[in-house]
Amino acid sequence: MDSSGPGIFLLGSTHRTAPLEVRERLAVPPERLEAIYALLREKLNLPECLVLNTCNRVELYGVAKTPAEADALRVRLLEEISRLHQLEPGDVEPYTFFKQQSEVVKHVFDVAAGLDSQMVGETEIFGQVKDSYSDAAQRGAAGPVLNRVFQKSFQAAKWARTNTAIGRGAVSIGSVSVELATRMFGGLAHSRVLLIGAGEAGQSVLQALRTRGARDVTIASRTLAHAVEVAMKHECVAVELNRVPELLARADIVLCAMDTETPVITHAQLAEATGRRAGVPLFMIDLAVPRNVEPAAAELKNIFLYNLDDLAAIANENLKNRQAAVDACRVTLTEKAKQVWESLGAR
Amino acid sequence: MFNNPPLAFLHAGTALYVLGFGFALAAAARGREHDRPIFYALIIPAFLAQSTGLYLRGLETHSLPVGNAFELVQALAWVTVFLQLILRATLQLRLLGLFAAGLAAGLGVGSLFLPSAQAQAAGVAGAGNPWIEFHVALAVFSYGVFGLLAVSALMYLIQRHGLERKRFTGIFRLLPSLAELDALNRQLLLVGAWALSVAVGLGVLDWIEQPGGVSVAKLVVTIGVWVGYLVVAWLRWRNRLVARSYAWSCVGMFALAVFSLWPVSRAHHDNASMPAPPAPRAPSPSSQTASG
Numbered sequence: 001m002d003s004s005g006p007g008i009f010l011l012g013s014t015h016r017t018a019p020l021e022v023r024e025r026l027a028v029p030p031e032r033l034e035a036i037y038a039l040l041r042e043k044l045n046l047p048e049c050l051v052l053n054t055c056n057r058v059e060l061y062g063v064a065k066t067p068a069e070a071d072a073l074r075v076r077l078l079e080e081i082s083r084l085h086q087l088e089p090g091d092v093e094p095y096t097f098f099k100q101q102s103e104v105v106k107h108v109f110d111v112a113a114g115l116d117s118q119m120v121g122e123t124e125i126f127g128q129v130k131d132s133y134s135d136a137a138q139r140g141a142a143g144p145v146l147n148r149v150f151q152k153s154f155q156a157a158k159w160a161r162t163n164t165a166i167g168r169g170a171v172s173i174g175s176v177s178v179e180l181a182t183r184m185f186g187g188l189a190h191s192r193v194l195l196i197g198a199g200e201a202g203q204s205v206l207q208a209l210r211t212r213g214a215r216d217v218t219i220a221s222r223t224l225a226h227a228v229e230v231a232m233k234h235e236c237v238a239v240e241l242n243r244v245p246e247l248l249a250r251a252d253i254v255l256c257a258m259d260t261e262t263p264v265i266t267h268a269q270l271a272e273a274t275g276r277r278a279g280v281p282l283f284m285i286d287l288a289v290p291r292n293v294e295p296a297a298a299e300l301k302n303i304f305l306y307n308l309d310d311l312a313a314i315a316n317e318n319l320k321n322r323q324a325a326v327d328a329c330r331v332t333l334t335e336k337a338k339q340v341w342e343s344l345g346a347r
Numbered sequence: 348m349f350n351n352p353p354l355a356f357l358h359a360g361t362a363l364y365v366l367g368f369g370f371a372l373a374a375a376a377r378g379r380e381h382d383r384p385i386f387y388a389l390i391i392p393a394f395l396a397q398s399t400g401l402y403l404r405g406l407e408t409h410s411l412p413v414g415n416a417f418e419l420v421q422a423l424a425w426v427t428v429f430l431q432l433i434l435r436a437t438l439q440l441r442l443l444g445l446f447a448a449g450l451a452a453g454l455g456v457g458s459l460f461l462p463s464a465q466a467q468a469a470g471v472a473g474a475g476n477p478w479i480e481f482h483v484a485l486a487v488f489s490y491g492v493f494g495l496l497a498v499s500a501l502m503y504l505i506q507r508h509g510l511e512r513k514r515f516t517g518i519f520r521l522l523p524s525l526a527e528l529d530a531l532n533r534q535l536l537l538v539g540a541w542a543l544s545v546a547v548g549l550g551v552l553d554w555i556e557q558p559g560g561v562s563v564a565k566l567v568v569t570i571g572v573w574v575g576y577l578v579v580a581w582l583r584w585r586n587r588l589v590a591r592s593y594a595w596s597c598v599g600m601f602a603l604a605v606f607s608l609w610p611v612s613r614a615h616h617d618n619a620s621m622p623a624p625p626a627p628r629a630p631s632p633s634s635q636t637a638s639g
Contacts, residue, residue, distance in 0.1 A: 278589060
């Protein structure tokens, strides 16, 4: 162990060390956050501390007076946290990890940049780390060491996002669909969406489109009552399935996610609809297996038909590109973390 | 070349356009947007060098520097880049700068191989007559608009090809959306068609005044290009020429327009060689001489 520098340490449990059911038990609900800070500051007498709590990780950062003291705190902290969660330390320890000094700085840099996330390069974690730091600062729990480490980690995360490919490309079916729709229509505020089938898969892609501004949405389902129920949830219009051919002529985006043995949309129906569309492109996403749209429809002019395999192939390619960028990004972040650690030791 | 400062400036401008285009294209091929400060550090000096070169050529003849094919092509590239720089401030369309620089580089390099590339500045026939100069300026402006339209139409075709072939990486994910490009294409066609219509109208008034002052080749080609663009605009308005076929028409029409510069510039050259009219005339549309 490096005995120089401040006694910064980290006790954590993440998706890398613990299965979902364990993470659920270790999660810190907002009402318990105060108790954790009280434990770290008053019981363990730490001058600086910070709690990072997301769906995939619970991490407790602290700064002890010396590295040796930090090392000694490990067992006690584990006992206290286990007690707080009403668990035995022996049941918790296998799912945790403990880091000290420069390793902590490097870890914070990786986390903030999304390198340690389950979905590499995701951006949500950056906001979560910022919120946690801001919360700690408001409580007066973050001091000179954590201030420097976290602020520098934000700069490093921005650098990584701007200069490497770790955040590039959509990696979920919903986000790939949104990116494709954006490439066709730009903003989605004026796009008319038709969802055929009111199941979970279709709704999840619909939600992604709505998040990006799609407002004019119509849902068609075999059972009108079900369509109405889902339409109310998404604040849109419900229609019966037999109105689909007529709606094809005015829709911009058609999401097909109906559980059916035979195609819901035929080549002939689409050919008829395209004749009335004056060259406006129609983006069709067929999420169903078996497919809801006759594959031959892809040959029609101005029809852009993507099925589940197409979307998955795009998502996988993007994920592969992100993974390829991780190693290069990690090298630079390690170097940046090292500089921060050295500057902390020089204080 | 260095004995001829205007030519040196035009060559320097072309070289910088090539560099800027190459720089941005290399980034786009890797799926990254180019570094804008570096890109514009190449394109703006290129534009300024080209402006200076054209200005000096204009000073030599006291007229617009579009007296031969070389100057016309250079002026066309200049207008295209000028329009892109203006549009950049309002539209923020990604990669439009790259493609406009590509067109400027292509036109600039192509102009160097023209027989008139080494010729002295020729000047516009009828120079000094403000209506003639206005007619020429409008015609060149409209061709510049059509140049940018061709660029934007090409971007549309590439984006569309990517979506049809399900390409998601590289340059495809950087291009603007089909809808944005289609809207820009419609607006540019409208602006270009109006500008060319006014320019042709002024030319026709001159031709009525002096039927022998304009060569038949120039007349046929200019009217042909104008009618071609009007037909494209009408078909687009009637939704009979849409999407890919519309974009190809815009690219094809611009290629035709560029090639038409040769007979137009020949007519310029021939007319510029003619003896000057005996006395200056009043600056009205009905008193023009042959023009571009």
